[in-house]
Amino acid sequence: MSHETNSHDGHAHGHVIVSLFTLRTILALLLFFTLLTVGAALAEQWIASTFSVVIPQWINVAVAISIATVKTVLVVMFFMQLKYDSPMNTLIFVFTVLTAAFFLGFTALDLGGRNTLERFKAQYAIPGGTGLGGDNIPITTQARNKAIAAGTYDPHHDHHDHHGAQSITNAGYLQPKPEKGSDGNFSRPVKGVTIPGLPGYIAPKDNHGHDDKSEKSEKSPAGH
Numbered sequence: 655m656s657h658e659t660n661s662h663d664g665h666a667h668g669h670v671i672v673s674l675f676t677l678r679t680i681l682a683l684l685l686f687f688t689l690l691t692v693g694a695a696l697a698e699q700w701i702a703s704t705f706s707v708v709i710p711q712w713i714n715v716a717v718a719i720s721i722a723t724v725k726t727v728l729v730v731m732f733f734m735q736l737k738y739d740s741p742m743n744t745l746i747f748v749f750t751v752l753t754a755a756f757f758l759g760f761t762a763l764d765l766g767g768r769n770t771l772e773r774f775k776a777q778y779a780i781p782g783g784t785g786l787g788g789d790n791i792p793i794t795t796q797a798r799n800k801a802i803a804a805g806t807y808d809p810h811h812d813h814h815d816h817h818g819a820q821s822i823t824n825a826g827y828l829q830p831k832p833e834k835g836s837d838g839n840f841s842r843p844v845k846g847v848t849i850p851g852l853p854g855y856i857a858p859k860d861n862h863g864h865d866d867k868s869e870k871s872e873k874s875p876a877g878h
């Protein structure tokens with residue numbers, strides 16, 4: 655192995671020529687660890703089927719990541735020549751590996767419970783949702799029943815989609831239409847002077863097109 659040497663500080667700089675024996679050894683190790691990864695997966699399947707045991711998923715993940723980490727270190731140290739580079743670059747590499755392990759560790763915290771279901775979530779989904787109160791009635795049906803009880807139910811507006819499910823946005827519930835002003839289904843523009851008592855004020859019309867008698871009576875002087 656040969657390398658370039660700085661005459662001032664005596665440290666090696668530039669490209670390092672690694673011996674052929676070292677490169678072949680690293681290649682053999684990489685191939686071995688690759689086969690070890692496949693063998694670990696096959697061994698897990700054999701143990702689970704032969705002994706009728708369930709190996710936790712985190713064990714498989716830990717083995718695979720550990721082998722991959724060793725392979726990464728070998729490639730970086732010899733093929734990318736980090737071993738012969740500045741120690742600062744080694745510290746940066748170690749910090750990067752620890753940072754990646756830190757974030758992967760958070761995502762792997764639930765590996766032991768991803769195949770389980772919480773008891774409060776183990777309920778059948780029904781069209782329209784289960785509603786509130788524990789009565790297991792869809793919220794669309796609850797809205798329809800409340801509309802019928804309030805006397806505002808209109809069967810012409812009680813539509814279903816092509817799957818037969820009732821729409822929560824159109825469950826047959828109709829709000830009372832106000833005598834004046836705007837509501838969710840009707841918007842009446844207001845023009846001119848809108849404050850009673852000012853010059854030019856005109857009483858607005860109700861939703862049926864008639865003058866608002868209440869506001870007109872306020873405008874008219876007493877005795878007329």
